[in-house]
Amino acid sequence: MDTVFIEALSVDTVIGVYDWEKKIQQTLLFDIEMDTCIGKAASTDDLQHTLDYEAISNRIIAHTQNARVELLETLVEQIAQIILNEFSVSRVVITLHKPGAVKAAKSVGIRIVRTSEQG
């Protein structure tokens, strides 16, 4: 199995539990690993036969900027379902960082693994 990945995809959005968070933009960082097989793309040299990390990044950015949710858990689950359903990925690992959330920590966040079989 091969992997197409996106590292430290940075998106500014409104997210958080507290009232003050609903009035500001905060930066989130996504690390994403998607199982795939690069064989056909490698042999044909054709983007059509692989996962387009640019298209996936743009979809994640657009969704996140409009999401208006409170919890990282809600957002990361939504992003997993988008990747599995719209990009024919069978397994995805997503780490979602909210680096500004806890002053004493470099970063905090959620990591999930989802497969298309989980529905």
Ligand SMILES: Nc1nc2c(c(=O)[nH]1)N=C([C@H](O)[C@@H](O)CO)CN2
């Ligand atoms: N597991 C989580 N814990 C917390 C979250 C979250 O989304 N998931 N959110 C907050 C606040 O919004 C925080 O980021 C404000 O600094 C607290 N804990």
